[in-house]
Amino acid sequence: MQARFYKEEHQIFRKAFRDFVNKEIKPNAEKWEHEKGIPRDLWHKVGEQGYLCPWVDEKYGGSGAGFEYSVILHEEICRSEVPGVGGMGVHSDIVVPYIHHHGSEKQKEKYLPGCVSGDIVTSIVMTEPEAGSDLASIRTKAIRDGNDYIVNGQKVFITNGITCNLAVVAVKTDSKADPPHKGISILLIEEGTPGFSKGRLLEKTGANSQDTGELFFEDCRVPQENLLGEEGEGFKYLMHNLQQERLIITIDSQATAEYVLEKTIDYCKTRNVFGRPVSRFQHNTFKIVEMATEIEIGRAFLNSLIEDFINGKDITLKVSMAKWWITEMVNRVAYHCTQLHGGYGCMKEYYVARVPGDVRSMAIAAGTNEIMKVIIGNMMGL
Template identity: 80%
Template sequence: MEARFYKEEHHIFRKAFRDFVHKEIKPYAEKWDDEKKIPREIWYKMGKQGYLCPWLDEKYGGSGVGFEYSVIIHEELCRSENTGVLGMGVHSDIIVPYIDHHGDQRQKEKYLPGCANGEIITSIVMSEPGAGSDLAAIRTKAIRDGNDYIVNGQKVFITNGISCDLAIVAVKTDPKADPPYKGISILLIEDGTPGFSKGRSLEKTGTHSQDTGELFFEDCRVPQENLLGEEGEGFRYLMYNLQQERLALTIDAQATAEYALEKTIEYCKTRNVFGRCVSEFQHNTFKIVEMATEVEILKVSMAKWWIPEMANRLAYHCTQLHGGYGCMKEYYVARVPGDLRSLAIAGGATEVMKVVIGRMMGL
C-alpha cells in the first residue's frame, strides 16, 4: 500500500524510475546474480538519470529533493528481482551521507559529484573478524606519522567492498583510549592507495550480485587531510548515521516482503490444485490475509528488528504456497529467503536492536 503523503510529483517520479528498472535492471536480474556482480555501467546510468544521491545539494550534482524520493528508489529497486542492486541504495543513502554530514569543503567538492554521477562507488568499512556489533572492539589502527596516518588492519563483510573507489574506514587512532570508543576515527581511503588491497568477494546465501568483500591495510599511508571530521569522533558519527542506515534497511525489508506477497498472490490466483485456485482454499486465503496484515503494520521506533523478521517469516510462507516451485531458482520468490536474511543482521542484528530498545525502556 502506497503511503498517503505522496503527491503527484512523487507518482511521476515513481513511474519514471519503475520504467527505468523494468528496462535496465529487471531483464538482467538472474544474469547478474549468476555472474555475482553488478555491471559498472548501471551505476553510470543511474547517476546520469539522477537516481543516485537525489537528496544531495545541486551544487554537488544532486537534485536537492527530500528523502521520500530515496524511499521510492529503494522500494522500486526491491521490485527489480535482484536485491544486489540495493548496494546502490546503500551507497546513496547510507554511505555518502557521512561525507555530506561530516566532511570539510575540500572533501565534499572532491568526492560528492562523483558519488552522484556514478563515477565513485563508496563502501562503509567497519566490521572486522571478531568485531561486528561491538564496534568499539575494532583493531585496525591508524598511527600518526608526520602529516599522514599509517593504517594496518583487516576488515570483513564490507558491502561494495570489491567495487568501491572510496572506502570510509573506521580506525583506532588512539588504541589506549578509555573508554575504547573514544579512540575511533574515520578515514577516507581511495582505491589504489599503496597498502590498501581487496581480498575475496564473499559467497553469501543471497544477494549474490552485491559484492561483499574483505579489505586489507598494510602500512597504508593516508594523508591527514583525509580524516573525516575530527579525530576521536568516529564512533559518534557512526552511531548518528546508523539511524538512517537502519531506516533504509527497514524500507528494503518492507518493500521486498510486499513485492514477494504480490507475486505470491498472483501465483495463487492462477495455480490450480484439485480443480480450484490455490488462493480459494480457506487456509491459504487466511495465510495471505495474515501476511498482508503484517506487511502493513509499522512500528517506527522498533521497526528495525520487527520488519526484517516479519519479512523473513513472510518469505517462508510465500515459498510454501509455491509448493515445489518455491525451491526453483527461476521463481523470484525462491530467491527471497536468502536475499532477506542479511537485512535482519546488517545495521544491527535483531538481538542487538532488542538490547538497544530494552535500554531505551529502562530494562
Template identity: 55%
Template sequence: MGLYTEEHNIFRRTFKRFLEKEIQPHLEEWEEKRLVPAWFFTKMGEQGYLAPWIEEKYGGAEVGFEYSGIILNEISKLDVGLGTIICVHSDIVPAYVASYGTEEQKEKWLPGASSGELVYAVAMTEPNAGSDLQAITSTAVKKGDTYVINGTKTFITNGMNAGITVVAAKTDPKAIPPFKGVSLFVVEDGTPGFIKSRKLDKVGIHNNDTAELVFEDCVIPAANLIGEEGKGFFYMMQKLQQERLVCAMVAQGGAERILEETVNYAKSRKAFGVSIGNLQHNLFKLAEMATEVELGRTFLEDLLADHISGKDVVTKVSMAKYWISEMVNHIAYHGLQIHGGYGYMEEYPIARFFRDVRSLTIVAGTTEVMKLIIGRNLLRD
C-alpha cells in the same frame, strides 16, 4: 495527507519503467557473475537516481529523503541485492562526507556519489568485531601529514566495486572507554597498502559484492580524516539511524514483492478443483501476510516522515529494522510454502527473494542488537 504527493507518484512510475527497461533484463547475468558492472551505477546516476538528497552544488538533485524511500522501495521490489547496493552507495556512506566532511572533501567526493562514477562502501566490521564495534583493532597512526592504516575488515558491501571506502580505525587504541579511540577515514581505491583481498561467497544477494579488505601500512593523506579524531564512534551512531531506516526500507520492498508473487501464484495454481488461494489455510496465510506487509508499510512511512522532520527516531528506527527484517523472512517462508515445489525452483522469483532477505536481520545491526536498543531506551525513558 500521506507523505507522498502526485509528484512523488510520477517519479515512482518513471523509475519503475526505468528499472523494467534498463535493469531487469540483466538481473540473471549479474546474479551469475556475482557482481554488478560499473555501468549499473553510472546509468542510475545519469538519471538522477543515486543519492538524490545531495545538495545541487555537489552534483545532487537536492530533493527530500522521501525520494530515496521511493527508489529503495522500487529497486528492492525488483531485487533485494540491488536494494542493498544502492542503500549503501546512496544513502548510508556519502552521508558521512556530507555531514562531517570539510568543504574540500565534499567537493572532491560527493559529485561522484550522484553520478555513480565513485562507488561508496563503509568498512566498520572486522573478523573479530561486528556488533561490538568498540572492539575493532584496526589502527590509524598519524605520521606527519599522513595516517598509516593497518587492519582487516570483513563483510563489506560494495567492497570490490568501491572507489572510496569510509574506514573506521582506532587513532587511540588505549582510550577509555574504547569508543573514544575510533576515527573515520576515506580510503581511495588504488591507495598502496589497501588490498581488496577477497570477494566473499554468500548465501544470497549474489549480485551484490561483499568483500574482505586488508590494510597493510596503507598511507593516506591526513586530510582524509572525516570530522575530528576520536569522534568516529559518535558519527557512526548518528548515521546508523539512517542506515537502519534504509535497511528496513529494503526489507519492506522485498516483502511487498513476495506478497504480490504469492497472491498471483495462489490465484493461478489449481488443486482439488479450486485455486490454492481458496483453500482456507492458504487464504488465512495470505490474509496474515498482507496484514503484516501493510503494517510495515504504514509504520515505515510514519517513521520516514519523523526522520525527515529531524525527530529523534532511535527507538522507532530500531523497531522498524528489527520487525520489518524479521517480517520479510516470515513472509518469504510462507510465500515459498504456498508456491509448493515451484517455490524451491530458481525460475520462480520467490526462491531468490527467500535467500536474499535472510541477510536483512543481520546487516546494519542484528535483530538482537535492535532489541537491546529498544529495551534500554524503554527502561531509560
C-alpha cells in the same frame, strides 16, 4: 497504504523510475544473480538519470531532493528482483551521507560530484573478523606519522567492498582511549592507495549479485586531510548515521515483503490444484490474509517512522523497534511465500525462491536484531 508525505510529483518520479527499472534492470535479474554482480556501467547509467544520491546539494551535482525520493528509489529497487542494485542504495543513502554530514568543504567538492555521477562507488567499512556488534573493539589501527596516518588491519562483510573506489573506514587512532569508543576515527581511503587491497568476493546465502567483500590495510599511508570530521569522534558519527542505515534496511525489508506477497497472490490465484486455485483452499487463504495483515501493520509503523525522520525527530527508539520487527516479518513472509509456490518455490529461476536467502541478512546487517532489543531495553530503562 498511501503515505501522507507523498505528493503528485513523487508519484510521477516513482513511475519514471519504475519504467527505468523494468527496462534496464529487471530483464537482467537472473543473469546478474548467476554472474554474481551487476555491470559497473550500470552505475553510470543510473547516475546519468539522477537516481544516485538525489538528495545531494545542487552545488555538488545532486538535485537537493527530499528523503521521500530516496524512499521511492529503495522501494522500486526492491521490485527489480536484482539485490545487487541494493548496493547503489547503500552508496546513496548509507555511505555518502557520512561525507555530506561530516566532511570538510574540500572533501565534499572532491568526492560528492563523483558519488552522484556513478564515477565513485563508496562503501562503509566498520566490521572486522573479531568485531561486529561490539564496534568499539575494532583493531584496525591508524597511527600518526607526520602528515599521514599509517593504517593496518582487516575488514569483512563490506557491501560494495570489491567495487568501491572510496572506502569510509572506521579505525582506532587511540587504542588506549578510555572508554575505547573514544579512540575511533573515520578515514576516507581511496582505491589505489598503496597498502589498501581487496580480498575475496564473499559467497553469501543469497543476494548473489550484491558485492560483499573483504578489505585489507597493510602499512597503508593515508593523508591526514582524509580524516572525516574530528579525530576521536568517529563512534559518534557512526551512531548518528546508523539510525538512517537502519531505517533504509527497514524500508527495503517492508518493500520486499510487499512485492513478494503481491507475486505470490498472483501465483496462487492462477495455479490450480485439485481443480481449484491454490488461493481457494482455506489454509492458504488464511496464510495469505495473515501475511497481508502483518504487511499492513509494518507499513503503518514504517510510514509514521519515515514521517518522523523527515520532520527531523530522533528516531532511535522507533527505528530499532521497526528494524527488528519488520526484518523478522519479511523473513516469515519469504518462508510462507516459497511454501505456497510448492516445488517452484525451491527453483532458483523463480524469484520467490531466492527471497529467503536474499532477506536473511536484513536481520543482521547494520546491527543485529538482538542489538536492536538491547538499545530498546536501555531506552526503556529496563
